[in-house]
Amino acid sequence: MAHEIEQFTDGTAAFFTARQDAWHRLGTVTTDCLTADSVMNVAYLGGWDIRKETLHAASGAVVPNRWATTRRHPKTEAREVLGLVGDKYQIVQNEQVCDLLDFIVDETGAHFETAGSLRGGREVFVTMKLPDHITVAGIDPIGLYLAMCTSHDGSRQARIMVTPVRIVCANTQAAAFANNVGEYTLRHSGDITGKLTDVRAALNLVPVYLDRFQADAEHMIATELAWEQLHQVTDRLWPLAPGEPESAFLRKLARDRDLRHLFEQADTQQNIRGTAWAGYQAITEWLDHLQPARSDRHRANKVLTDTATTGIKRQAFTLLAGQGR
Numbered sequence: 001m002a003h004e005i006e007q008f009t010d011g012t013a014a015f016f017t018a019r020q021d022a023w024h025r026l027g028t029v030t031t032d033c034l035t036a037d038s039v040m041n042v043a044y045l046g047g048w049d050i051r052k053e054t055l056h057a058a059s060g061a062v063v064p065n066r067w068a069t070t071r072r073h074p075k076t077e078a079r080e081v082l083g084l085v086g087d088k089y090q091i092v093q094n095e096q097v098c099d100l101l102d103f104i105v106d107e108t109g110a111h112f113e114t115a116g117s118l119r120g121g122r123e124v125f126v127t128m129k130l131p132d133h134i135t136v137a138g139i140d141p142i143g144l145y146l147a148m149c150t151s152h153d154g155s156r157q158a159r160i161m162v163t164p165v166r167i168v169c170a171n172t173q174a175a176a177f178a179n180n181v182g183e184y185t186l187r188h189s190g191d192i193t194g195k196l197t198d199v200r201a202a203l204n205l206v207p208v209y210l211d212r213f214q215a216d217a218e219h220m221i222a223t224e225l226a227w228e229q230l231h232q233v234t235d236r237l238w239p240l241a242p243g244e245p246e247s248a249f250l251r252k253l254a255r256d257r258d259l260r261h262l263f264e265q266a267d268t269q270q271n272i273r274g275t276a277w278a279g280y281q282a283i284t285e286w287l288d289h290l291q292p293a294r295s296d297r298h299r300a301n302k303v304l305t306d307t308a309t310t311g312i313k314r315q316a317f318t319l320l321a322g323q324g325r
Contacts, residue, residue: 006117008044008075014117016043018129036098036112043115044074045094045124050152052091055084069152071121082122083153088189092158092196094124097148100160100196101128105146113145122153127163134164134210136217139271141167144210150188156307160184160199162206164213169268171284174313175213182209216321220277223324227260230279233319234259237283237312251292258290259283276323283316 006014016039040046048071055063067089069082098115109131117124130144142164150158161183164173175182186195240252262282263269272278287309293302302309
């Protein structure tokens, strides 16, 4: 099934977490992954030796301007194809991902939190828990994570992001500002080494991002909001076009029912109920935990890999931060 953590025939999985994972029971739970090397070993991400290889037709002729990306399988060590890419595509090894995060947070007290392989090795992700946290209006704790996701099949750009996570219900936040400095993307082309070096400088602006995030969050927590107002926001997030089938209308009714319960009754909103901040949290909680998905793992992986979900969160943040202004 697409977008799932890679599992092997011996029952192991390409996943590590520093705590018991809330989404599934795969992989290795350990607090011993203190270095990039140990993460690579425990999560079976090391030694893949990603390559671009010449693509041949069945006749043996070379296919022009197209290449196959391959890896050494972490268990069998056989080379296998991950995807097809163009001439300009540049490889980013898994080791580079971990080394970059190590480099970014050197001597800050951050530690590796999760790492894993998705879609049979086509995508990988690594997250680190940062030592800092913020508390919105003195009552709502927000933990901070640094995450990097990349693909080996050309399907998506590499993304490095600061991810605020609301501790009460582990909702991943995605704030939207005019000049967002909480996320950095880079294409798999050109001078990859130079681009990776530039990332640390770009993320030096993260404190500015966090200050703006906290300021807007505190404005939302001070702004009263009724369900009717939140409903207007959700209608903009998930608009129904004329002529939509009945199934789309039924999905909307189910989503509205869930969102209203989260907003008005869920224990996770107890300290912030009736505010624009609670409205935003209801939307992120629904996206992270209740939106329809083929499996819990599929839903969990959307937190890092699904740009559509992130886009909805950003739009929701903008619309609700604008309430009362």
